[in-house]
Amino acid sequence: MPGISTPPFPVDVPTHPLLVIDYRRVKDGDKDEIEKLWNAATQLGFWYLKNHGVDAEVDGMFDMGLETMALPMDEKMAHEQGDDGASFGYKAAGTNAVDEKGNLDSTEFINVSKDDALAFPNVVHRAYPSTVVARMNSTIRPFIEKSVEVNNTLINTLNAELGLPEGTLAQLHNPEEQSRCVARVIRAPPKPGPIDEQKAMLSAHTDFGSLSFLHNRLGGLQVLAPGTDKWQYIKPVPGHAICNIGDSLTIFSGGILRSNMHRVVPPPKEQEKFERYSVVFFTRANDHVELRALVEDSPLIAGAVANTPNAQVRFWPGVTARGWLERRVRGQRIKHFTVRLGTPTVHTRTHRNRAI
Ligand SMILES: O=C(O)CCC(=O)C(=O)O
Numbered sequence: 196m197p198g199i200s201t202p203p204f205p206v207d208v209p210t211h212p213l214l215v216i217d218y219r220r221v222k223d224g225d226k227d228e229i230e231k232l233w234n235a236a237t238q239l240g241f242w243y244l245k246n247h248g249v250d251a252e253v254d255g256m257f258d259m260g261l262e263t264m265a266l267p268m269d270e271k272m273a274h275e276q277g278d279d280g281a282s283f284g285y286k287a288a289g290t291n292a293v294d295e296k297g298n299l300d301s302t303e304f305i306n307v308s309k310d311d312a313l314a315f316p317n318v319v320h321r322a323y324p325s326t327v328v329a330r331m332n333s334t335i336r337p338f339i340e341k342s343v344e345v346n347n348t349l350i351n352t353l354n355a356e357l358g359l360p361e362g363t364l365a366q367l368h369n370p371e372e373q374s375r376c377v378a379r380v381i382r383a384p385p386k387p388g389p390i391d392e393q394k395a396m397l398s399a400h401t402d403f404g405s406l407s408f409l410h411n412r413l414g415g416l417q418v419l420a421p422g423t424d425k426w427q428y429i430k431p432v433p434g435h436a437i438c439n440i441g442d443s444l445t446i447f448s449g450g451i452l453r454s455n456m457h458r459v460v461p462p463p464k465e466q467e468k469f470e471r472y473s474v475v476f477f478t479r480a481n482d483h484v485e486l487r488a489l490v491e492d493s494p495l496i497a498g499a500v501a502n503t504p505n506a507q508v509r510f511w512p513g514v515t516a517r518g519w520l521e522r523r524v525r526g527q528r529i530k531h532f533t534v535r536l537g538t539p540t541v542h543t544r545t546h547r548n549r550a551i
């Protein structure tokens with residue numbers, strides 16, 4: 196982030212390693228690189244992506260986030276996303292529960308819809324704060340266009356590896372159609388001292404959409420790797436994005452692609468004093484697409500589903516991509532959090548947001 200210098204990730208804090216995927220090689224059809232991407236997407240569901248070519252646009256997005264969070268609270272609140280599952284606009288601190296006791300978060304987001312950015316100055320979904328409008332053409336639209344290109348290239352590559360007919364997943368993620376695809380900047384204030392659940396900046400979750408393209412400067416992101424019961428940091432590496440699979444690709448692929456649990460806690464050691472910003476682009480399936488395993492289109496997917504207990508419940512949730520997203524966003528809001536007979540519950544799904 197220009198103008199703000201923060202200490203590097205400490206050398207003596209354990210981290211979970213990720214495979215490094217070279218985007219240019221994947222785009223060029225390099226077989227070894229594609230195999231590495233397949234391993235990352237099916238085993239952990241997270242990887243580093245280098246040579247993606249979006250660095251300048253990401254820097255601009257960090258600046259847009261700083262400018263937006265510095266606006267007067269009444270301008271931000273005029274664009275708050277509300278409690279009904281909408282995911283575009285500003286998310287205020289204190290609107291989500293961070294733990295099962297109903298403690299409140301202190302994390303703010305600004306969420307800009309792909310549809311609004313591409314149609315600008317026309318409005319598809321909603322209006323945004325002045326700092327977003329000022330950078331829509333110069334920063335946000337180029338960031339979104341490039342992120343769409345990167346994510347859709349990776350999705351097309353996974354389509355082929357899943358044995359799906361060409362264009363199957365592309366048709367479900369058509370940028371020309373309306374979706375909940377969104378560019379997000381996250382701000383979390385410092386919370387020095389030992390980590391406990393109340394201090395979570397984002398509580399444990401899987402991502403709701405298909406593919407996330409994340410840019411981190413400070414540590415704080417942690418994964419719960421399969422077969423472990425210990426949260427581990429993912430170290431931010433300059434110039435490397437962090438990509439991860441979301442719930443809908445898991446469902447489309449009958450569980451072959453893995454949407455893994457993760458959370459955000461205060462950055463470690465000397466980084467803990469700094470406020471934490473992150474930038475993400477979330478690719479989500481088109482609004483009307485039904486979430487279901489694509490068993491008719493791929494013997495590989497049909498085979499995976501046949502070997503999965505409770506496949507019907509896991510892979511046929513009976514909801515569209517838009518419905519899934521709205522249900523999960525609503526479920527995080529404190530407004531929908533209740534405590535019954537001393538047992539805290541959230542109206543929609545479990546508080547831990549385990550997707551499937
Ligand atoms: O800020 C981060 O590092 C992760 C953000 C994240 O997991 C999310 O927004 O879903």
Ligand SMILES: [Fe+2]
Pocket residue numbers: 400401402457
């Ligand atoms: Fe996430």
